[in-house]
Amino acid sequence: MSHEHVSNTKRIWFVFGLLSAVTTVEVILGIIKPASLEFTHFIGLNLLNWIFYILTIFKAYYIVWAFMHMEGEKSSLRWSVVSPVIFLVLYLLFILLTEGHYIYGVFKDSTIKWNF
Amino acid sequence: MEATVTTANNEKTWGGGHDVQPLGASYGKMMMWFFIVSDALTFSGFLAAYGFSRFKFIETWPLADEVFTHFPFMHGVSAPMYYVALMTFILIFSSVTMVLAVDAGHQLKKTKVAIYMFLTIIGGIIFVGSQAWEWKNFIKGEYGAVETVGGSLLQFVDKDGKRVALADFAVRLPNQPEELTRAKAKWFMESAETVPTYSVADIQAGFKAHPELLIRTEHLTAEKKKTVLSREESEARLNTAKYVVEGANLTRNEYGSKLFADFFFFITGFHGFHVISGIIINIIIFFNVLLGTYEKRRSYEMVEKVGLYWHFVDLVWVFVFTVFYLV
Numbered sequence: 001m002s003h004e005h006v007s008n009t010k011r012i013w014f015v016f017g018l019l020s021a022v023t024t025v026e027v028i029l030g031i032i033k034p035a036s037l038e039f040t041h042f043i044g045l046n047l048l049n050w051i052f053y054i055l056t057i058f059k060a061y062y063i064v065w066a067f068m069h070m071e072g073e074k075s076s077l078r079w080s081v082v083s084p085v086i087f088l089v090l091y092l093l094f095i096l097l098t099e100g101h102y103i104y105g106v107f108k109d110s111t112i113k114w115n116f
Numbered sequence: 117m118e119a120t121v122t123t124a125n126n127e128k129t130w131g132g133g134h135d136v137q138p139l140g141a142s143y144g145k146m147m148m149w150f151f152i153v154s155d156a157l158t159f160s161g162f163l164a165a166y167g168f169s170r171f172k173f174i175e176t177w178p179l180a181d182e183v184f185t186h187f188p189f190m191h192g193v194s195a196p197m198y199y200v201a202l203m204t205f206i207l208i209f210s211s212v213t214m215v216l217a218v219d220a221g222h223q224l225k226k227t228k229v230a231i232y233m234f235l236t237i238i239g240g241i242i243f244v245g246s247q248a249w250e251w252k253n254f255i256k257g258e259y260g261a262v263e264t265v266g267g268s269l270l271q272f273v274d275k276d277g278k279r280v281a282l283a284d285f286a287v288r289l290p291n292q293p294e295e296l297t298r299a300k301a302k303w304f305m306e307s308a309e310t311v312p313t314y315s316v317a318d319i320q321a322g323f324k325a326h327p328e329l330l331i332r333t334e335h336l337t338a339e340k341k342k343t344v345l346s347r348e349e350s351e352a353r354l355n356t357a358k359y360v361v362e363g364a365n366l367t368r369n370e371y372g373s374k375l376f377a378d379f380f381f382f383i384t385g386f387h388g389f390h391v392i393s394g395i396i397i398n399i400i401i402f403f404n405v406l407l408g409t410y411e412k413r414r415s416y417e418m419v420e421k422v423g424l425y426w427h428f429v430d431l432v433w434v435f436v437f438t439v440f441y442l443v
Contacts, residue, residue, distance in 0.1 A: 008219050016212045020205065027201040030181075030442045038340070049443050056438040060431055067215045067427045069420075074140035081149050089160045097162045100171030107172070115176075115268045 015066040022055050148421045152428045153366070155390075159432050162383050163439050169375045176334035178372035179342070180441050182279075186253045200441050203246045204433065210239025211430040214398075218423045221416025226405065231417060233402040236426065240395040247388050254380065257363030260312075261370040262319055269372050271332045272323075277344055284330060286298070286314040286322040312360040323354055334372045334416040380440065387436055390429050397422050 029037075029048065037048040045053075065071045070078055107115075139146055170177050180196070187195040217232035260282035261271045272280045314322075323329055331350035335343040345353060361370045369377035401422050410416045 009216065012212060012215050012219065016208065018117075019208050023201065023204055023208070026438075026442060027197050036216055043138050052438050052442045059434050063211065063427055063431045063434065067211055067430075068424055069215075069218075074137075077139040077141055077146065077149065080139070081153055085153055085156050085160075088157055089164075092160055092164045093167065096168040097171055100168035103172045104174055113266070115266055 009056055011066060015062050019062060022059050026052060026055055133228075142417060142433050144421055145417065152424060155428065156432075159383075159386070159435070162379075162386065163435060166379045166383065167222070169353060169373075173373050173375070175336055176373055177336070178334075178376050179336075179340070182187065183254070183371045183383070184250070184266045184441060185258075186250075188249070197441065199246070199250065200437060203243060203250075204437050206239055206243050206246065207430050207433050210236045210243065211427050214423045214426045218282060218416070218420045221410070221419045224411070224412050224414065224416065226408065229410075229416060230402065230405045233398060233405060233419070237395055237398050237402060240391055240398065240405070240426075244253050244388060244395070247384060247391075249367045251381075251384075254377070255365070257361075257362050257370045259370065260360065262316065262357040263359040263361050263368055264353065265358045266356065267374075268358065269334050269361065270353055270372070271342070273330050273332045273344055275330070277332075279332075280312055280329060282319060282322075285326045286318045286341065287325060289315070289318050289321060312362050314360050316350070316357045316360055319360060320354055320357065323351070337390075383436060384440070387429070387432055390432065393423075394426050394429050 029051065032049065037051065038046050040047045042050060064082075070081075141149070169442040182196075184200060185194045185196050187193065187199050195351055213232045217229050217236060220228035220232060257270065258281065259279045261269050263269055272282070272285070274280050325346065329350070330347060331345045331353050332342045333345060333353070337343055359368065361368050363370060364377040364380075366378055366381065371377065401418055404410060404418065405416075410418060
């Protein structure tokens with residue numbers, strides 16, 4: 001076991017504060033939707049959505065590392081859990097989003113009127 | 117075999133050789149991690165499929181801010197985001213109590229573990245209840261819409277672009293189609309779908325009688341708003357109406373793209389199912405804690421394992437929240 005039997009409550013509450021703060025920022029941005037962020041595009045996404053995704057991954061990192069205590073595990077366990085997920089998710093997203101975009105083009109440019 | 121049986125000198129670590137311990141975790145914990153990997157990939161598949169459909173219909177996808185606008189005890193107030201933000205906080209907080217239970221377990225403090233487990237269960241129940249309320253509003257709908265023969269959805273707005281509910285303008289024509297139910301001894305010809313409150317003819321007549329009304333299509337403009345047609349165009353579009361849509365089901369919904377409701381039901385439903393099973397597992401472990409099972413073992417590792425599952429449920433919600441409500 002890699003855990004020392006000491007209390008981690010301080011860190012737990014710190015991470016809770018962090019996750020709450022990030023969620024609050026997300027909600028505020030989601031309600032205001034600043035036009036300067038929403039209508040500026042950067043590699044296929046607008047800046048607002050980039051911020052949302054980055055904050056989501058930031059939260060996910062803290063949930064896995066602090067709450068699920070990944071930081072206390074051996075690096076072999078860490079890598080064998082995290083790396084397949086990251087690789088397969090990126091692969092899946094790449095394939096499906098590319099195809100979705102392609103089908104959008106097919107519908108848009110086709111001579112068949114399909115949804116009117 | 118040694119993996120499944122807890123033997124005297126190799127109790128906690130996966131049998132990879134006594135001094136090797138490749139992953140440094142017990143068999144149960146390691147398997148929980150790999151279950152989480154596969155479950156994470158399942159959810160990724162769902163969310164990626166949602167992304168696929170959204171990219172496919174990128175110009176007509178519903179706006180989340182217009183769909184999820186309800187807050188308890190605030191009728192008629194459009195409050196997007198607040199309710200789901202509250203749900204997110206509830207789930208994060210139940211994650212915190214879970215990790216506090218695990219922490220207390222490391223110190224073998226039975227009462228503390230039990231209290232924190234109990235709070236976690238309560239948090240989970242509140243979350244599932246909130247989700248049920250969200251579903252209820254989603255299924256019931258607010259304004260109603262009509263669907264055209266071509267499958268696109270038309271919503272109604274006034275001159276200022278504010279949404280107008282069907283009930284506010286539809287007229288009741290005679291010769292209404294009657295819903296066929298068992299109660300009226302018509303079991304042999306029961307309607308496949310519930311008959312909407314108004315017929316297409318009611319809506320068309322009501323629209324003619326209210327010249328201030330306009331039709332809003334699903335198409336998004338460059339400003340990410342829905343397109344509002346002129347009065348002439350609106351009348352022409354309404355002539356192609358085929359169904360009246362109220363609320364949402366798996367076939368059609370008043371918010372827009374049919375797939376939107378399908379994915380909403382499927383993904384939040386699958387997540388809700390995980391929450392429910394998490395609550396049940398937590399309850400079992402809670403009673404084991406009370407009975408002193410882990411006290412006798414001198415190890416609260418079971419609490420840690422269900423904790424992993426519970427945090428995973430929270431983790432999935434973080435992504436569902438972003439994908440469905442923010443982006």
